[in-house]
Amino acid sequence: xxxxxxxxxxxxxxxxxxxxxxxxxxxxxxxxxxxxxxxxxxxxxxxxxxxxxxxxxxxxxxxxxxxxxxxxxxxxxxxxxxxxxxxxxxxxxxxxxxxxxxxxxxxxxx
Amino acid sequence: xxxxxxxxxxxxxxxxxxxxxxxxxxxxxxxxxxxxxxxxxxxxxxxxxxxxxxxxxxxxxxxxxxxxxxxxxxxxxxxxxxxxxxxxxxxxxxxxxxxxxxxxxxxxxxxxxxxxxxxxxxxxxxxxxxxxxxxxxxxxxxxxxxxxxxxxxxxxxxxxxxxxxxxxxxxxxxxxxxxxxxxxxxxxxxxxxxxxxxxxxxxxxxxxxxxxxxxxxxxxxxxxxxxxxxxxxxxxxxxxxxxxxxxxxxxxxxxxxxxxxxxxxxxxxxxxxxxxxxxxxxxxxxxxxxxxxxxxxxxxxxxxxxxxxxxxxxxxxxxxxxxxxxxxxxxxxxxxxxxxxxxxxxxxxxxxxxxxxxxxxxxxxxxxxxxxxxxxxxxxxxxxxxxxxxxxxxxxxxxxxxxxxxxxxxxxxxxxxxxxxxxxxxxxxxxxxxxxxxxxxxxxxxxxxxxxxxxxxxxxxxxxxxxxxxxxxxxxxxxxxxxxxxxxxxxxxxxxxxxxxxxxxxxxxxxxxxxxxxxxxxxxxxxxxxxxxxxxxxxxxxxxxxxxxxxxxxxxxxxxxxxxxxxxxxxxxxxxxxxxxxxxxxxxxxxxxxxxxxxxxxxxxxxxxxxxxxxxxxxxxxxxxxxxxxxxxxxxxxxxxxxxxxxxxxxxxxxxxxxxxxxxxxxxxxxxxxxxxxxxxxxxxxxxxxxx
Numbered sequence: 001x002x003x004x005x006x007x008x009x010x011x012x013x014x015x016x017x018x019x020x021x022x023x024x025x026x027x028x029x030x031x032x033x034x035x036x037x038x039x040x041x042x043x044x045x046x047x048x049x050x051x052x053x054x055x056x057x058x059x060x061x062x063x064x065x066x067x068x069x070x071x072x073x074x075x076x077x078x079x080x081x082x083x084x085x086x087x088x089x090x091x092x093x094x095x096x097x098x099x100x101x102x103x104x105x106x107x108x109x110x
Numbered sequence: 111x112x113x114x115x116x117x118x119x120x121x122x123x124x125x126x127x128x129x130x131x132x133x134x135x136x137x138x139x140x141x142x143x144x145x146x147x148x149x150x151x152x153x154x155x156x157x158x159x160x161x162x163x164x165x166x167x168x169x170x171x172x173x174x175x176x177x178x179x180x181x182x183x184x185x186x187x188x189x190x191x192x193x194x195x196x197x198x199x200x201x202x203x204x205x206x207x208x209x210x211x212x213x214x215x216x217x218x219x220x221x222x223x224x225x226x227x228x229x230x231x232x233x234x235x236x237x238x239x240x241x242x243x244x245x246x247x248x249x250x251x252x253x254x255x256x257x258x259x260x261x262x263x264x265x266x267x268x269x270x271x272x273x274x275x276x277x278x279x280x281x282x283x284x285x286x287x288x289x290x291x292x293x294x295x296x297x298x299x300x301x302x303x304x305x306x307x308x309x310x311x312x313x314x315x316x317x318x319x320x321x322x323x324x325x326x327x328x329x330x331x332x333x334x335x336x337x338x339x340x341x342x343x344x345x346x347x348x349x350x351x352x353x354x355x356x357x358x359x360x361x362x363x364x365x366x367x368x369x370x371x372x373x374x375x376x377x378x379x380x381x382x383x384x385x386x387x388x389x390x391x392x393x394x395x396x397x398x399x400x401x402x403x404x405x406x407x408x409x410x411x412x413x414x415x416x417x418x419x420x421x422x423x424x425x426x427x428x429x430x431x432x433x434x435x436x437x438x439x440x441x442x443x444x445x446x447x448x449x450x451x452x453x454x455x456x457x458x459x460x461x462x463x464x465x466x467x468x469x470x471x472x473x474x475x476x477x478x479x480x481x482x483x484x485x486x487x488x489x490x491x492x493x494x495x496x497x498x499x500x501x502x503x504x505x506x507x508x509x510x511x512x513x514x515x516x517x518x519x520x521x522x523x524x525x526x527x528x529x530x531x532x533x534x535x536x537x538x539x540x541x542x543x544x545x546x547x548x549x550x551x552x553x554x555x556x557x558x559x560x561x562x563x564x565x566x567x568x569x570x571x572x573x574x575x576x577x578x579x580x581x582x583x584x585x586x587x588x589x590x591x592x593x594x595x596x597x598x599x600x601x602x603x604x605x606x607x608x609x610x611x612x613x614x615x616x617x618x619x620x621x622x623x624x625x626x627x628x629x630x631x632x633x634x635x636x637x638x639x640x641x642x643x644x645x646x647x648x649x650x651x652x653x654x655x656x657x658x659x660x661x662x663x664x665x666x667x668x669x670x671x672x673x674x675x676x677x678x679x680x681x682x683x684x685x686x687x688x689x690x691x692x693x694x695x696x697x698x699x700x701x702x703x704x705x706x707x708x709x710x711x712x713x714x715x716x717x718x719x720x721x722x723x724x725x726x727x728x729x730x731x732x733x734x735x736x737x738x739x740x741x742x743x744x745x746x747x748x749x750x751x752x753x754x755x756x757x758x759x760x761x762x763x764x765x766x767x768x769x770x771x772x773x774x775x776x777x778x779x780x781x782x783x784x785x786x787x788x789x790x791x792x793x794x795x796x797x798x799x800x801x802x
Contacts, residue, residue: 023613023614053737056611056660056733057656060656066705067707091660091679093678094702094705
C-alpha cells in the first residue's frame with residue numbers, strides 16, 4: 001500500500017509518501033515524480049515520515065532520476081526517513097548521492 | 111470340436127415357408143382328390159391347420175429377421191416396403207383374375223384343382239402381405255418406445271398367437287369364443303394404432319410420399335379384403351384358409367393403422383413446416399452450444415449464429431457487426447445485403463432513441479433484441495440482436511425483413527437464446543485460448559526456473575582450510591539473487607553474493623548477466639575494487655535505467671589467512687570472530703552497481719583486507735532475510751541473524767545455515783511466505799594453514 005500526496009509550498013513541491021514502496025507499486029512513485037517534473041517543479045521535497053518500507057524496486061525509482069536531475073538542475077531532497085528506511089538507502093550507498101535530511105527544516109535550510 | 115455352419119435364419123425360414131406352403135398345397139390337393147373320388151384320403155383336417163400355422167410362423171420369422179436386419183431403413187422405406195408388397199400381391203390377384211376371364215366358360219375354368227391351387231397362391235401372398243405389413247407397423251408403433259407400448263404390443267402378439275390355435279378348439283364353428291377373440295384383438299389393434307409419433311418427424315415432402323404409399327396399402331388391403339369376402343368366400347373350398355381369426359385380425363389391424371396414419375399425416379401437412387422449423391432450431395441450438403474446438407475460430411460460431419437467426423426469423427437479409435481490437439473500424443459480415451443498403455439502414459436506425467440508449471453506457475444489464483420499424487424503401491422491419499460477453503457488448507446482428515412487424519415474440523425468444531448461446535460459446539473459446547496461453551507461460555517459466563537453477567553453482571570451490579555451503583530461494587518461479595565461487599589458484603578463492611533490484615523475470619535476466627560478468631571478469635585476476643569498477647561499467651551498458659545490482663565480493667587467501675573484501679551496496683556481511691567470541695557486521699562503504707553509470711563510481715568503491723583465524727565464520731546473505739516480515743510487520747532484522755551466529759558458531763556451515771533459515775521461518779510464521787528472494791552463503795575456516 002502506498003499513497004502519495006503532492007503539495008506546493010513556497011516554490012517547492014512536497015511529495016508525502018505513506019505506506020510501503022515495493023515492486024508492485026514503485027510505478028506509482030515513478031509516475032508521481034515524472035508528473036511533478038513535467039509540471040515544471042525544480043525543487044522536489046520527499047517527506048518520508050510515513051514511509052514504512054522501501055524495496056530495491058523503490059530505490060530504483062529514485063536512482064533512475066539521479067543523472068536526469070543533475071542535468072536539469074532539479075533538487076530532490078528526502079527528509080524525515082525512519083531509521084529503518086534510512087538504513088536501506090545507506091546500505092545501497094544512495095546516501096552519498098542523494099540529499100537526505102533528518103527533517104524538513106534542515107532540508108529547507110541546506 | 112465340430113464347428114456348426116452358421117444358420118442363416120432368414121434363408122432358412124424362407125425355405126421352410128416355401129416348403130410348408132407346398133406341403134399345405136399338397137395336403138389339400140390330396141384331400142380334394144379323396145373327396146372327388148369319394149374315398150377317405152386319411153388326412154385329418156388338423157393336418158391342414160398345423161401346416162397353416164407353421165406357414166404363418168415361418169413367414170413371421172422371415173420378415174422379423176429381414177426387417178430387423180435393415181436397421182437403417184427410415185419410415186418412408188418401411189412404408190414403401192409395405193406398399194410394394196401390396197402392389198405385388200394385388201398384381202398377382204389381378205393376373206389370376208385375368209387368367210380366369212380369358213378362360214371364359216371352358217372346362218379348365220371350372221377345374222377344382224386349379225382353383226384350389228390359385229386359392230393357395232392368393233392365401234400365400236395375402237399372408238405375406240399381412241404379416242410383413244404388420245411387422246412394419248410394429249416398427250412404426252414402437253418408434254418411441256415406452257414400457258406401456260411395448261407391453262401392449264407383446265399382449266397383441268400373444269393374442270394373435272392364441273388366435274392361430276383357436277381353430278383347434280372351435281373347429282371353424284365361429285362360436286362365441288371366435289367373436290370374443292375378434293373383438294378383443296380389434297380393440298387391441300385400435301389402441302396400438304394410436305401410436306403415430308413417427309409422423310411429425312417426416313418432412314413436408316416425405317409426408318406427401320408417405321400419403322401415397324399409405325393410400326396404396328389401403329387400396330391393396332381393401333382389394334384383398336373385397337376379393338376374399340366376395341369371391342373366395344363364395345366358393346366352398348375344402349379347407350377354409352382365409353376365415354382364420356389370425357388373418358381377420360391382421361386385416362383389421364393393418365387397415366386401421368393405415369387409415370389412421372393416412373389421416374394423421376394428411377392433417378399434419380399444414381403444420382409440418384413449423385415442426386421442421388423447430389427441429390432446425392433445436393439442431394442449430396445444439397451446434398451453437400457445442401463449445402468451439404481450439405483449432406476452430408469464433409467466426410464459425412458467428413456463422414452458425416447468423417444462419418440460425420436468419421432461418422428462425424425468416425429474415426430476408428442480415429449483417430453482423432463485431433467490435434474487435436483487430437478491426438477498429440468494425441468487422442462486418444453481410445448476408446443478402448450490400449454495403450450500400452447496410453449503410454442506409456444503419457443511418458436510419460442509429461438516430462432512434464432505443465438504439466442510442468443501447469449504445470450508451472447506461473444500458474440495462476440484460477440486453478434483449480430490439481424490434482424496430484424503419485422507413486426504408488425495401489426493408490420495413492429490423493431486429494437488432496446484441497452479443498454480450500461479460501456485460502460488454504462485443505457486437506450485434508441486424509436482421510432485416512421486407513414486411514412490416516415481421517418479427518413475432520417466438521422469434522425474439524429463440525433468437526435471443528441463440529445469441530446468448532453463441533456468446534457463451536465465444537466466451538468459452540476465448541477463456542480456453544487464454545488458459546492454453548497461460549499454460550504455455552507456466553511451462554516457459556518452469557524452463558526459466560530450471561535454467562536459472564543451473565546458473566547457481568552446485569559445487570562450491572574451496573580447499574581443506576575452509577568449509578562452505580550456500581542456498582537460494584526465489585519468491586517467484588525465478589529470482590534475482592546470485593552467488594558464485596571461483597578458484598583463482600591453490601590458495602585463493604573468490605566468493606560473490608549479489609542481489610538484483612526487483613524480483614521475478616526481469617531480475618532473473620539481470621542475474622544471468624551478473625553471472626556472465628563475474629565469470630569473465632574474475633579470470634582477469636582483479637582485486638575486489640577493480641572488479642566492482644569493471645562490473646559497474648559493464649552493467650551500466652545493459653541494465654535498465656531503474657535497475658541496479660548489489661554485490662559483495664571476497665577474495666580468500668588461505669595461505670596468508672587474509673580476506674580482501676569490497677561491497678557494492680549489498681547488505682553487510684556478518685563475521686564471527688572466534689578469538690573475541692563475537693559476531694559483527696563488516697562495515698565498509700560502497701555503492702550499488704548500475705547506480706552511477708560513469709567514472710564517478712570509482713570514488714565510491716572501497717576495498718579492505720583483514721585476517722581471519724580458524725573457527726571464524728562468514729555469513730553472506732541477501733536482503734530477503736533481514737527484510738522478511740512476520741504478521742506484525744516486524745522485520746527479521748540484522749540483530750537476530752547476528753545473535754544466532756553468536757550462539758551457533760561452533761556448528762558446521764550447513765548446520766549454521768539450517769539454524770538461521772529455520773529460525774527465519776519460525777519468525778515469519780509457518781504458513782506465511784517470504785515474498786522476496788533470499789539467499790545465504792556460510793563459510794567456516796577450519797584449521798591453521800601451516801604455511802602462514
